[in-house]
Amino acid sequence: MATKLFLMLILLSHVASSLSELCHPQDKMALLQIKKELNNPTILSSWKPHTDCCKIWNGVNCFRSKNRVGYLTISHDNNLRSKFPLSIGNLPYLESIFFYHLPNLTGPIPIEPISKLLKLKTLTISSTGMSGTIPDFPAQMKNLFNLDLSSNHFSGSLPPSLFKLPKLEMIRFYNNSLTGSIPSSYGYFNKKNLPSLLLSDNQLYGKLPLSLARLNTTVIDLSYNKFEGDASMLFGSNKATREIHISNNLFKFDLGKVELSKTMTTLDVSHNQIYGKFPMGIENISWLNVSYNRMCGKIPKGGNMHIFGVNSFFHNRCLCGSPLPNCK
Ligand SMILES: *[C@@H]1O[C@H](CO)[C@@H](O)[C@H](O)[C@H]1NC(C)=O
Ligand SMILES: *[C@@H]1O[C@H](CO)[C@@H](O)[C@H](O)[C@H]1NC(C)=O
Ligand SMILES: *[C@@H]1O[C@H](CO)[C@@H](O)[C@H](O)[C@H]1NC(C)=O
Ligand SMILES: *[C@@H]1O[C@H](CO)[C@@H](O)[C@H](O)[C@H]1NC(C)=O
Ligand SMILES: *[C@@H]1O[C@H](CO)[C@@H](O)[C@H](O)[C@H]1NC(C)=O
Numbered sequence: 001m002a003t004k005l006f007l008m009l010i011l012l013s014h015v016a017s018s019l020s021e022l023c024h025p026q027d028k029m030a031l032l033q034i035k036k037e038l039n040n041p042t043i044l045s046s047w048k049p050h051t052d053c054c055k056i057w058n059g060v061n062c063f064r065s066k067n068r069v070g071y072l073t074i075s076h077d078n079n080l081r082s083k084f085p086l087s088i089g090n091l092p093y094l095e096s097i098f099f100y101h102l103p104n105l106t107g108p109i110p111i112e113p114i115s116k117l118l119k120l121k122t123l124t125i126s127s128t129g130m131s132g133t134i135p136d137f138p139a140q141m142k143n144l145f146n147l148d149l150s151s152n153h154f155s156g157s158l159p160p161s162l163f164k165l166p167k168l169e170m171i172r173f174y175n176n177s178l179t180g181s182i183p184s185s186y187g188y189f190n191k192k193n194l195p196s197l198l199l200s201d202n203q204l205y206g207k208l209p210l211s212l213a214r215l216n217t218t219v220i221d222l223s224y225n226k227f228e229g230d231a232s233m234l235f236g237s238n239k240a241t242r243e244i245h246i247s248n249n250l251f252k253f254d255l256g257k258v259e260l261s262k263t264m265t266t267l268d269v270s271h272n273q274i275y276g277k278f279p280m281g282i283e284n285i286s287w288l289n290v291s292y293n294r295m296c297g298k299i300p301k302g303g304n305m306h307i308f309g310v311n312s313f314f315h316n317r318c319l320c321g322s323p324l325p326n327c328k
Pocket of ligand 5: 288289292
């Protein structure tokens with residue numbers, strides 16, 4: 001009798017726990033498959049088949065209302081050795097993928113499963129060992145707004161159709177091995193509004209397309225590449241620009257002729273072949289570096305100019321005045 005009762009209690013508690021389980025069975029199946037594809041890394045040891053993926057699985061977060069997996073974070077594991085898990089395409093409610101500091105995650109970005117994730121807003125694959133080209137994410141991914149593929153080993157040229165992604169606002173491709181030039185299509189992001197375009201530390205080269213004049217970026221970083229020629233189209237008095245970083249390239253244009261936006265805080269043009277004088281309003285910005293260029297003339301006074309030291313200005317053709325030696 002006692003054993004019967006005991007068995008019944010066990011049965012009941014099982015039924016109760018599976019009834020209260022939040023994890024959608026299809027998502028659980030996909031996650032277990034992902035774990036397998038990642039070769040059962042220790043970081044995923046909490047992913048156990050008989051537990052609730054929405055409650056205690058490390059890096060998994062669900063939408064309470066729908067009981068579906070919305071966020072997946074896998075980070076800081078040097079021993080995770082595998083390719084990117086293809087089963088990720090079977091998590092249809094996923095809004096955020098955050099894969100960070102996984103140096104032994106290798107191979108290319110599998111575009112086919114990722115492009116099935118129509119609700120995806122944020123894709124971060126950063127500081128991994130992944131390589132290959134950056135695919136042209138298809139326009140059907142209409143919720144994607146943050147694409148962070150920084151600090152990997154991606155090569156090849158910039159995908160030209162990204163501008164078709166209607167909500168894309170942040171492109172972070174810095175610190176890879178990308179080559180080629182910026183496609184002229186990059187001037188045509190939706191509403192002329194792409195708040196950040198971060199492409200530093202690659203091997204990009206060539207002239208910037210004139211269409212970039214249409215971009216209204218808050219932060220643009222093209223530093224440490226091999227771009228040449230004119231970059232003045234990045235500037236504009238009625239843009240929302242706060243930061244422009246173009247240091248360590250081969251840019252050659254008259255800085256005196258650009259119009260700074262009223263919102264500008266940071267300008268780093270060091271290590272180029274930039275000439276001319278300082279643009280109007282330069283005294284209003286709070287971080288400046290024009291060193292290692294070919295500029296000439298008197299350094300303006302007033303505003304914030306007194307906070308910049310010698311190494312914001314040195315190695316130019318003939319700049320003079322405080323903090324450099326007086327003009328003759
Ligand atoms: C993982 O990658 C790091 C850095 O690339 C490397 O030094 C290390 O040997 C790798 N770990 C394993 C277990 O292979
Ligand atoms: C650039 O990426 C490499 C590995 O991909 C990483 O080791 C390094 O710290 C990154 N550098 C910066 C400045 O982020
Ligand atoms: C840039 O964006 C800001 C705010 O988002 C807006 O006020 C400004 O008019 C835009 N400028 C251009 C040139 O589109
Ligand atoms: C510099 O800032 C002051 C105070 O905010 C403003 O009145 C002035 O118009 C600015 N100058 C330029 C050229 O943007
Ligand atoms: C400006 O850039 C030069 C060259 O990259 C560097 O040596 C210098 O320290 C920088 N100045 C400041 C204030 O960061």
